[in-house]
Amino acid sequence: MTPKKKRPDNIYAPYYWPTWSGLGIMWVSSLLPYSVTARSGRFLGWILFKLHRSRRRIAYINIRTCFTDKTDQECLTLTSEHFSQVGQSFMTTGFNWYASRKRILAIFKIKGIHHLNKQLANGKNIILLAPHFVALEIGAIMLANDYPTVSMYQFVKNARMDRAIKNGRCRFGMELVERRAPLRRLIKAIRSGKSFYYLPDQDPGPRAGIFVPFFNIQTYTYPMLSRFAQLGKAVVLPCVTKQLDGCKGYEMTIREPLVNFPSSDETVDTTVMNQAIEKEILDMPSQYLWIHKRFKTRPEGSPDFYSS
Numbered sequence: 001m002t003p004k005k006k007r008p009d010n011i012y013a014p015y016y017w018p019t020w021s022g023l024g025i026m027w028v029s030s031l032l033p034y035s036v037t038a039r040s041g042r043f044l045g046w047i048l049f050k051l052h053r054s055r056r057r058i059a060y061i062n063i064r065t066c067f068t069d070k071t072d073q074e075c076l077t078l079t080s081e082h083f084s085q086v087g088q089s090f091m092t093t094g095f096n097w098y099a100s101r102k103r104i105l106a107i108f109k110i111k112g113i114h115h116l117n118k119q120l121a122n123g124k125n126i127i128l129l130a131p132h133f134v135a136l137e138i139g140a141i142m143l144a145n146d147y148p149t150v151s152m153y154q155f156v157k158n159a160r161m162d163r164a165i166k167n168g169r170c171r172f173g174m175e176l177v178e179r180r181a182p183l184r185r186l187i188k189a190i191r192s193g194k195s196f197y198y199l200p201d202q203d204p205g206p207r208a209g210i211f212v213p214f215f216n217i218q219t220y221t222y223p224m225l226s227r228f229a230q231l232g233k234a235v236v237l238p239c240v241t242k243q244l245d246g247c248k249g250y251e252m253t254i255r256e257p258l259v260n261f262p263s264s265d266e267t268v269d270t271t272v273m274n275q276a277i278e279k280e281i282l283d284m285p286s287q288y289l290w291i292h293k294r295f296k297t298r299p300e301g302s303p304d305f306y307s308s
Helices: 016-031 033-053 053-066 072-093 094-100 102-106 112-123 136-146 159-170 181-189 224-232 264-282
Strands: 110-112 123-131 147-155 175-178 195-198 209-216 216-223 234-243 248-253
Touching: 016 094, 016 159, 016 209, 033 072, 033 094, 033 264, 053 072, 072 094, 072 159, 072 234, 094 102, 094 136, 094 159, 102 123, 102 136, 110 136, 112 195, 123 181, 123 224, 123 264, 136 147, 136 159, 136 181, 136 195, 136 234, 136 248, 136 264, 147 159, 147 181, 159 175, 175 181, 181 224, 195 224, 209 264, 216 264, 224 234, 234 264
Parallel strands: 110 248, 123 195, 123 234, 147 175, 147 195
Antiparallel strands: 209 216, 234 248
16 A cells, blocks of 8 residues: 655645645735625536536535425525535635735624623623534634634645635634644633634534434534533624625624523533524525535434435
8 A cells, every 4th residue: 555645844845836826816816806706706606506416416405404395496596506605605715815904894794793792791701603604704704803712723734725724714813723622722712701703513423413403303413512601601692694695795693692501401502502503594595504414424223314
């Protein structure tokens, strides 16, 4: 068996030149008007919807299962629009990472900020429940512009891309904690007054989650939100960021805190979390990350969700 080549430590090595080229294209795209880049992204998403059969199938299965009241054609239309939203998000990443603060602020709005300010004024520690909607990254970037904020990220093996991601997300003050870092570092940040921008809703893999309802489907889910809230002595506020219609920018919405949260039962708390996420999805169904295999892990004895 041939051993894998070790990636060079020097980010200027030829191995990383394709990454440098891609980042250069992203930087150039950040100079264009946001609406131009966003519209090109929507077109790219439409092309991917037509060509990427496997991801289209995953998204359609997720949508068809969660929206039982919709017809097959309505689910297909929603799937197509989702790909346009994903393409828009992908193409505007360069804008999010490299455009000036002034340009981003011109197209970024926040609703419900008084909910956050009220909790901070009362001396509360904050967790922002930020589900996987397509514009979640810019929400974190801009929240950190005005409030001390911490979030988690997963290390990328490509050293140049890893640095670009961290620089892009942290350029207005965000602190990132790698997912495998000791938990005490994150809890210390929450207790110090930094708002924790928490992304909860991916399949956690073997032995890391519990099954709770999500759109009436038993769904393997991280039970960590209630633990973070208990250890950080924090209140939890749902928080979503939306790509506005017409490629006009973004709107972040911060909700009131979850009531009686956390409780002493992590299953109850994780169910409450999923219910809060459901409400946000119903408000903007095309922008939730349906291309992810959310239902990959199934209860013992259940068939593979995506096999047929």
